[in-house]
Amino acid sequence: MKQIIVDIDQSGEIKIVTKGFTGLVCLEETKFLKDLLGREIARELAGVAFVHEDEEAKQHIPICG
Numbered sequence: 001m002k003q004i005i006v007d008i009d010q011s012g013e014i015k016i017v018t019k020g021f022t023g024l025v026c027l028e029e030t031k032f033l034k035d036l037l038g039r040e041i042a043r044e045l046a047g048v049a050f051v052h053e054d055e056e057a058k059q060h061i062p063i064c065g
Helices: 025-037
Strands: 003-008 014-019
Touching: 003 025, 014 025
Parallel strands: none
Antiparallel strands: 003 014
């Protein structure tokens, strides 16, 4: 299931988190929010942002230490 989560903290800082998107589609899907809310201060992309739609996302889990 695809989700767009908008979190507003007590200072008014807004954080947008996406779940269920593959590739950079998340940027396209949240562009309307960025346009409404104004200037972007920072962007942090998860590993699945760099996976193509037809590829399977793999997660590496540390097993030592």
